[in-house]
Every structure is written in C-alpha cells, then in structure tokens.
Amino acid sequence: MPPTPSTRPAECYTPAHACSRHANNTRSSTCSPAITTSPSKSPGAPTRTSPGAYRDPNKIRGKALMQAEIACLSDAGVPSSLTEIVTLGRTLKLRAGDILAYFDHPHTSNGPTEAINGRLEHLRGSALGFRNLTHYITRALLETGGFRPQLHPQL
Known part of the structure; x- marks a missing residue:
C-alpha cells in the first residue's frame, strides 16, 4: 500500500543528519531534530526520538524548537488516518503554555x-x-x- 501523501511542511520531516549547520555548529531554525525519517520506512513516516529542545543548553533556542514541534504536530496537514498523532497534536496545542513554561522556570520539579x-x-x-x-x-x-x-x- 503506498504511503499517504501529506501536506505538512517539509521541515516537519527533515532528517536530523540533513539539517544545515551554521558556523557555530547549531541547527537551522527550519530543522526539527525531534522527528527523523528512517531509511527502512517510507519517506513520509516520521520516527519519534527524544526531543532535543529539553537538552539544548540555550533555553530560548530550546523553547523555539519546542514551539516548532508543537506547530508541526498540531498542523492541519496531519493525515486524518493518523488518529493518535492528531490527538497528540490537539493536546499539545491546548497545553502549549504549560509545556513551554519549562523553559521560563528553570530548576522546577514535580x-x-x-x-x-x-x-x-x-x-x-x-x-x-x-x-x-x-x-x-x-x-x-x-x-x-x-x-x-x-x-x-x-x-
């Protein structure tokens, strides 16, 4: 069965190794390191890895990465057949303020x-x-x- 075409932005499926790098060895803003494509799967099937946004030493850049991740997952271009991803994107969009608060309040713990x-x-x-x-x-x-x-x- 052929993969379902997606209308999601290309940066949502950018492979981690293909991200362009600046002189200071940082990823470009159009790269989402949390989603990579696996060579054994179809090019449009994302493989989830741990988000690099939480590990980024620069909290401003980490927050921007997480905002981009939430935007990609809550985008209207997610195929409706991926119900779990649609639900995840909706939840992330609703709870974005709580998720992004991590970057504004350091050293907090539950x-x-x-x-x-x-x-x-x-x-x-x-x-x-x-x-x-x-x-x-x-x-x-x-x-x-x-x-x-x-x-x-x-x-």
Whole structure:
C-alpha cells in the first residue's frame, strides 16, 4: 500500500543528519531534530526520538524548537488516518503554555507533588477500614503534614 501523501511542511520531516549547520555548529531554525525519517520506512513516516529542545543548553533556542514541534504536530496537514498523532497534536496545542513554561522556570520539579501523592497512595492502601470520609481526610492531612491544629479556636 503506498504511503499517504501529506501536506505538512517539509521541515516537519527533515532528517536530523540533513539539517544545515551554521558556523557555530547549531541547527537551522527550519530543522526539527525531534522527528527523523528512517531509511527502512517510507519517506513520509516520521520516527519519534527524544526531543532535543529539553537538552539544548540555550533555553530560548530550546523553547523555539519546542514551539516548532508543537506547530508541526498540531498542523492541519496531519493525515486524518493518523488518529493518535492528531490527538497528540490537539493536546499539545491546548497545553502549549504549560509545556513551554519549562523553559521560563528553570530548576522546577514535580518531586514534592509526587512525594505527597505517594504518601496518600500508601495511606489509601492502609485506610480500608475507615467508615467515615471525614476521618480519612483528617488522616490524609496528618500524614502529609497539611493539618495544622489551631492553638485556640478564637485565633
């Protein structure tokens, strides 16, 4: 079966090795290093690799690469037969602000959130005997350090 022709921009399918390089050894702005074509597949079938945007030491250039990646995946030229890619592009377009915030806020982590979630999951496994939702919530607050009893009710 012949590959479905695509109307996507050519830079969305640019092979990583074919990217033009400037004198300072950086990729041109029309190159998307996150999508490469595999020689064993048809020329229009992209192979996903890890995005270079997050690894780029220059956060401005990394943000531009990620914006280009989101634009390519959310482009109207994606064949409708690739439903997963269409859904991914729609989700990336809707969450672009959250995704691109990584480049504006360095050294952020979801580690503290995952730590609290881990404690709550452990509590949920050991809280099977709770009959009252209020008691479960109180226990969850005690476990995660979010419960701060007042010294005096009038304070």
